[in-house]
Amino acid sequence: MSATTVTAVDAFNSMDRDEAIALLRPCVDVDRWCEELADARPFVGTELLLAAAELAASPFTADEVEQALAHHPRIGERATGAHREAALSRSEQAGIDQTDADVAAALVEGNLAYERRFGRVFLIRAAGRSASEILAALNERLGNSDAEEAAVVADQLRQIAVLRLKGIFAP
Numbered sequence: 060m061s062a063t064t065v066t067a068v069d070a071f072n073s074m075d076r077d078e079a080i081a082l083l084r085p086c087v088d089v090d091r092w093c094e095e096l097a098d099a100r101p102f103v104g105t106e107l108l109l110a111a112a113e114l115a116a117s118p119f120t121a122d123e124v125e126q127a128l129a130h131h132p133r134i135g136e137r138a139t140g141a142h143r144e145a146a147l148s149r150s151e152q153a154g155i156d157q158t159d160a161d162v163a164a165a166l167v168e169g170n171l172a173y174e175r176r177f178g179r180v181f182l183i184r185a186a187g188r189s190a191s192e193i194l195a196a197l198n199e200r201l202g203n204s205d206a207e208e209a210a211v212v213a214d215q216l217r218q219i220a221v222l223r224l225k226g227i228f229a230p
């Protein structure tokens with residue numbers, strides 16, 4: 060057996076609680092989710108950590124979504140700042156062609172329409188999606204009832220959190 064390599068999960072398991080929580084927070088700013096996962100350590104392998112993360116995010120409550128949305132820049136707006144969440148947001152929104160003026164205008168308009176309708180920022184798991192796919196989803200979701208859309212937003216937040224966690228532990 061070769062010398063065992065210290066995996067990211069091993070390092071995570073041996074962190075003190077605050078450090079573990081701080082590592083998780085850029086995935087989603089929901090205290091309960093970060094604390095639950097930090098307190099569920101040690102994890103035997105990445106798969107079990109990701110499964111626990113998925114479970115702890117199913118679903119996020121309305122209050123948790125509210126708190127987390129404060130940290131999500133609008134789609135089409137490049138998150139500023141050097142902190143981890145901004146970098147994650149920029150890479151997730153990389154599929155949006157920032158130079159296409161028509162797309163940019165449509166996203167600005169769509170975001171405004173969504174915020175007028177639902178009173179919060181439009182949230183979508185942007186990674187892997189083009190601007191036209193995002194715009195189509197936005198327009199489709201404008202027709203949702205408040206209850207339907209609350210469930211969709213919570214699910215998108217879950218997808219973003221788990222994707223970000225995968226980026227840390229299973230890059």
Ligand SMILES: NC(=O)NC1=NC(=O)NC1=O
Nearest residue numbers: 134148151182183184185
């Ligand atoms: N308003 C948003 O949907 N923001 C974001 N979606 C992502 O996938 N990353 C973001 O920052």
